[in-house]
Amino acid sequence: MQIHKTLDIIIIGGGPIGIACALEAKKHGLSYVILEKGCLVNSIYHYPTNMTFFSTSEKLELDNIPFISTNPKPHKAEALEYYRRITTSNELNIHLFEKVNSVETLENKLHKVTTTKASYTSKNIIVATGFYDIPNYLNILGEDLPKVSHYYNDPHYYATQKTIVVGASNSAVDAALEIYRKGGDVTMVVREKTIGERVKYWVRPDIINRVEEGSVKAYFSSAIKEITEKDVLINTPDGQIRIENDFVVLLTGYRPNFEFLKSMGISLSPDEKRIPTYNENTMETNIPGIYLAGVICGGMETHKWFIENSRIHAKMILDDIAKTNQEPRGNEVYSDGSGVK
Structure with missing residues (x-):
């Protein structure tokens, strides 16, 4: 050396x-x-x-x-x-x-x-x-599956795919909007009751409007419990639900x-x-x-x-x-x- x-x-x-x-x-x-x-x-x-x-x-x-x-x-x-x-x-x-x-x-x-x-x-x-x-890991079953990523790069990769984006910060909101606009079927899972207040001021109204119109689905006050090859188990205020899924993007910081x-x-x-x-x-x-x-x-x-x-x-x-x-x-x-x- x-x-x-x-x-x-x-x-x-x-x-x-x-x-x-x-x-x-x-x-x-x-x-x-x-x-x-x-x-x-x-x-x-x-x-x-x-x-x-x-x-x-x-x-x-x-x-x-x-x-x-x-x-x-x-x-x-x-x-x-x-x-x-x-x-x-x-x-x-x-x-x-x-x-x-x-x-x-x-x-x-x-x-x-x-x-x-x-x-x-x-x-x-x-x-x-x-x-x-170093990502903030959720430490849940299935987090190490190939379909799961803690980083997001380009929306084209997720075109036509059922993609879950976890988080409500700038990175998560940007990913959800970009994937949606490239033809992806996007669902957000957000721990808080609403989109984060620190989200870029010119982007936050966009994601709120897309959620309200149903273009981007969102589960608030919710958390992923388990990820499998074919679906995701989510804890919501209305109980547990399973969603068919191709990719999971965990943007949890x-x-x-x-x-x-x-x-x-x-x-x-x-x-x-x-x-x-x-x-x-x-x-x-x-x-x-x-x-x-x-x-x-x-x-x-x-x-x-x-x-x-x-x-x-x-x-x-x-x-x-x-x-x-x-x-x-x-x-x-x-x-x-x-x-x-």
Whole structure:
């Protein structure tokens, strides 16, 4: 395994926020590398083909580099092109398809990072891994059948098929509407009493109208109990029903890799939110020299941080790392509400 010289910073995650951190590191003249287990902006690449961002293009910009979109809300393809051009034109040091297996803090306060391809040491680590890789499983019978997916890509695949979409967030609503408009027979199963309030404001009336007219069937206050090769068993307020079915798309959300955070020694809040501990002024965790950036900071509150409101993390982190003579931080507040004296 190849061993590299000690770096100032290792950035884990090659999404928009990881790229933003690299741009800031370059400004400060610090040595760095981005380690990304998949392709460039891997999570965005795996978003649905026709996805439209909630944010306008200027709110997705990094380092004041203009994001020119032909639409009021940019599409996935435009975002892929934007972040690719930033990475290549700035010649950012990024290693793609290199998964981080472990991070170990050494006695000399350096951090050893072992990947599938090499071993590194670094003075600082920035974790910007997002949350899109681990679905929230329902843990029901039949969830592992080939007809079941926790991700949605293109509606053409489901044309003419009886498809159940589980969930009422943006991803579930987009999937239901797209599949319906490609000739699919769509049924939504929604745990809540209605479509989620966080659904994009220009989309929510559309799905409500399609449900009311019967174009998209929906069972509210309901949950899937079992999936078989031919049908699905659903618990509804009126009792259990079975529906003949070809495909099930479980869009019930995703979660950060908490085990990875814990393996580094980062503490999580004891409640169901599981919010990592970090200094809200510097983004440094309870492990000195390890920082968090982006949506990973929200724990299970995956709706809290987005590209547009976490871009600032890059500057906060790099300003802190760049300080040559760090003074005692005093009474600063951590994400778990505790203070440092």
